[in-house]
Amino acid sequence: MKTSNNVSTTILNPQKLAHFISTVHENPEVLAQVLLDSDIPDTKAHTIAVTGSTAAGKSTLIDKIIHELRDDDLTVIVLAIDPTEEESGGALLGDTIRMRDHYSDKGVFLRSFGSRGASAAVTQYLSQVIELASHFADVVLVETAGAGQADTGVKRYVDTFVVLPDTRSDAINLLKAGHHRHADILVVNVRAGSQEDERFFALLQSFAQTLPPKDGWRVPMFRVNAETGEGVGKLAREGLYVHRDFIQTP
Numbered sequence: 722m723k724t725s726n727n728v729s730t731t732i733l734n735p736q737k738l739a740h741f742i743s744t745v746h747e748n749p750e751v752l753a754q755v756l757l758d759s760d761i762p763d764t765k766a767h768t769i770a771v772t773g774s775t776a777a778g779k780s781t782l783i784d785k786i787i788h789e790l791r792d793d794d795l796t797v798i799v800l801a802i803d804p805t806e807e808e809s810g811g812a813l814l815g816d817t818i819r820m821r822d823h824y825s826d827k828g829v830f831l832r833s834f835g836s837r838g839a840s841a842a843v844t845q846y847l848s849q850v851i852e853l854a855s856h857f858a859d860v861v862l863v864e865t866a867g868a869g870q871a872d873t874g875v876k877r878y879v880d881t882f883v884v885l886p887d888t889r890s891d892a893i894n895l896l897k898a899g900h901h902r903h904a905d906i907l908v909v910n911v912r913a914g915s916q917e918d919e920r921f922f923a924l925l926q927s928f929a930q931t932l933p934p935k936d937g938w939r940v941p942m943f944r945v946n947a948e949t950g951e952g953v954g955k956l957a958r959e960g961l962y963v964h965r966d967f968i969q970t971p
């Protein structure tokens with residue numbers, strides 16, 4: 722899917738994508754028709770969801786992941802479901818304010834959505850928008866609203882399900898069925914100087930070892946500092962890309 726060896730690659734036809742997103746948003750049934758548009762290539766992005774509770778650091782982490790993907794010359798679409806924002810004529814900032822470094826990068830397309838008060842963090846039209854977006858870039862990153870442990874709905878729409886567990890969880894939370902049990906990749910955001918985060922990291926490390934491999938995939942765990950970006954390069958290259966290659970292997 723790479724089209725050149727420098728980072729000047731651009732998102733395919735962003736105006737068209739924006740137009741199609743609005744169209745599908747208003748009427749999900751038109752997706753099939755929209756996809757027949759002859760200008761839409763049949764290439765498919767690697768689709769990744771990042772989920773976790775509010776303030777876990779998802780948006781901050783995605784900002785750093787974008788840097789890594791762009792360093793590798795991949796174009797990126799971010800679809801952020803923002804629970805705190807109501808729809809305001811497509812002019813939402815919300816989560817993407819943390820990604821403002823990338824506003825002027827033509828290889829990045831950022832879009833925030835209000836969650837419209839849906840109980841699940843997955844909006845009605847999200848699956849269609851992911852499907853649509855997957856034809857316009859190399860990677861589609863979805864940030865979900867972090868509506869809680871039961872929120873695994875988005876998993877079925879993406880290739881790679883990344884979970885940032887709440888570092889305030891204890892062992893009981895970990896043992897309960899929760900979204901971290903559905904993760905393809907676990908990420909712990911350890912804030913500099915936080916004993917609580919350190920403790921949680923150690924706890925999760927032992928928990929992760931007890932997870933049985935799923936269809937041959939052993940769920941890896943990565944330690945990052947979302948604020949500084951430390952560990953995010955490793956997450957991208959030893960986590961995200963490896964999982965992409967894993968699922969593409971017949």
Ligand SMILES: Nc1nc2c(ncn2[C@@H]2O[C@H](COP(=O)(O)OP(=O)(O)O)[C@@H](O)[C@H]2O)c(=O)[nH]1
Nearest residue numbers: 774775776777778779780781912913946947948
């Ligand atoms: N010190 C520190 N702050 C962080 C870190 N990650 C996130 N934050 C802050 O925590 C708040 C919530 O982060 P955000 O990325 O918006 O979380 P989200 O709700 O999961 O998307 C913001 O004020 C961030 O600046 C980190 O690794 N270290």
Ligand SMILES: [Mg+2]
Nearest residue numbers: 779780816864
């Ligand atoms: Mg966010």
